[in-house]
Amino acid sequence: MNAPLRPSAWGLLPDEWKPLCKELGLPPFRAAQIVTGLYQTFALSWNDITTLPAEWRERLSQAFDLAPLEIAHIQHAGDDVRKLLLRCQDGECVETVMIPSKGRLTQCISTQVGCNFRCAFCASGQRGCVRSLTAGEMVGQVMAACQLMRADQQAVGVPATDGAASRSPGTKPSLPRPGNIVVMGMGEPFDNYDNVLRALRILNDQKGINIGARHITLSTCGVVPGILRLAEEGIQFELSVSLHAPDDDLRSHLMPVNRRWPVAELITACRAYFEKTGRIVTFEYTLVKDLNDRPQHADALIRLLRGMPCKVNLIPLSPVEGFDGERPSDRDCLAFLDRLLKAKLATTLRKSRGKDVDAACGQLRLRTLA
Numbered sequence: 001m002n003a004p005l006r007p008s009a010w011g012l013l014p015d016e017w018k019p020l021c022k023e024l025g026l027p028p029f030r031a032a033q034i035v036t037g038l039y040q041t042f043a044l045s046w047n048d049i050t051t052l053p054a055e056w057r058e059r060l061s062q063a064f065d066l067a068p069l070e071i072a073h074i075q076h077a078g079d080d081v082r083k084l085l086l087r088c089q090d091g092e093c094v095e096t097v098m099i100p101s102k103g104r105l106t107q108c109i110s111t112q113v114g115c116n117f118r119c120a121f122c123a124s125g126q127r128g129c130v131r132s133l134t135a136g137e138m139v140g141q142v143m144a145a146c147q148l149m150r151a152d153q154q155a156v157g158v159p160a161t162d163g164a165a166s167r168s169p170g171t172k173p174s175l176p177r178p179g180n181i182v183v184m185g186m187g188e189p190f191d192n193y194d195n196v197l198r199a200l201r202i203l204n205d206q207k208g209i210n211i212g213a214r215h216i217t218l219s220t221c222g223v224v225p226g227i228l229r230l231a232e233e234g235i236q237f238e239l240s241v242s243l244h245a246p247d248d249d250l251r252s253h254l255m256p257v258n259r260r261w262p263v264a265e266l267i268t269a270c271r272a273y274f275e276k277t278g279r280i281v282t283f284e285y286t287l288v289k290d291l292n293d294r295p296q297h298a299d300a301l302i303r304l305l306r307g308m309p310c311k312v313n314l315i316p317l318s319p320v321e322g323f324d325g326e327r328p329s330d331r332d333c334l335a336f337l338d339r340l341l342k343a344k345l346a347t348t349l350r351k352s353r354g355k356d357v358d359a360a361c362g363q364l365r366l367r368t369l370a
């Protein structure tokens with residue numbers, strides 16, 4: 001029989017533990033011990049927080065789940081990229097990808113099981129959205145990665161610095177953690193706005209996982225009200241917008257969301273985001289052979305974005321079943337890049353990482369479900 005579902009301890013902001021302790025009848029100073037246990041000693045169960053009386057560990061374990069999401073499957077790629085399939089308490093699985101680069105780790109996290117938006121080349125939406133993830137499940141993906149990073153460190157002999165008792169107050173957390181978070185896994189973050197924002201605040205919190213806002217990037221398929229709302233949050237998260245086409249005809253063909261919020265409205269919202277936050281928006285543009293990678297597409301993109309403070313990130317298509325588009329040749333990708341650079345658009349061509357682990361959104365889950 002399955003244990004009843006309990007809320008995840010990872011879904012609470014560090015400052016929420018104090019009032020909660022009061023509610024539960026625990027002295028408020030216990031809140032600091034819980035937060036230290038969660039984020040500094042990286043407890044894997046309530047019993048690991050030995051500063052708490054045994055009776056309270058038991059009571060808390062009945063009220064809150066504390067395990068990171070269960071790692072159901074790990075796929076390794078030649079370039080050190082690891083893609084994890086993680087199992088939630090109710091058995092649903094989500095993907096997260098760990099991408100090492102220049103001594104830092106970027107983690108790509110999911111926000112929903114599946115996706116409602118059905119972009120033509122994205123595997124996540126092929127079966128619709130099963131459900132949105134809770135904040136605890138999103139933070140739980142990061143905790144699962146932290147767990148692996150710690151195992152990696154131990155494997156190469158870096159001493160584990162467990163135990164807050166052995167450190168003086170104010171010491172930096174010992175928990176190895178990703179340097180960057182990109183919300184680019186399965187799901188549309190603005191279709192699960194409140195939970196996503198809560199998760200990102202926990203990841204960003206200095207008493208929590210402590211990842212700077214500028215190291216956290218949200219990617220949207222173009223949900224305009226979400227962009228405008230994020231602009232008002234007063235946090236400088238980085239925003240990426242999946243554009244993929246320079247005009248409404250082509251974009252609506254690739255991304256049904258464009259029928260609801262067309263290109264002009266989307267660009268206006270991106271300008272507003274920049275004006276409000278001072279953060280430059282990045283436009284993601286997946287290159288598909290002959291469909292959106294021709295010189296005329298590059299020129300239309302240049303006209304669309306001219307004069308706007310922004311960056312463009314070109315991503316060669318990662319082929320998926322169910323979409324018959326192909327990845328352009330390296331030469332065509334470079335030609336597209338050159339055209340944009342010559343027009344003074346800040347553009348990068350992303351080297352696809354983790355290609356051999358089906359690292360594009362939703363591919364691992366689909367393969368495992370099949």
Ligand code: SAH
Binds near residue numbers: 119188240319
């Ligand atoms: N829903 C959000 C975040 C998830 S998708 C969004 O749409 O932005 C993250 C990025 O991967 C998006 O830019 C998406 O269009 C892109 N993507 C999805 N499938 C892909 C594929 N097969 N090849 C290349 N990029 C893909």
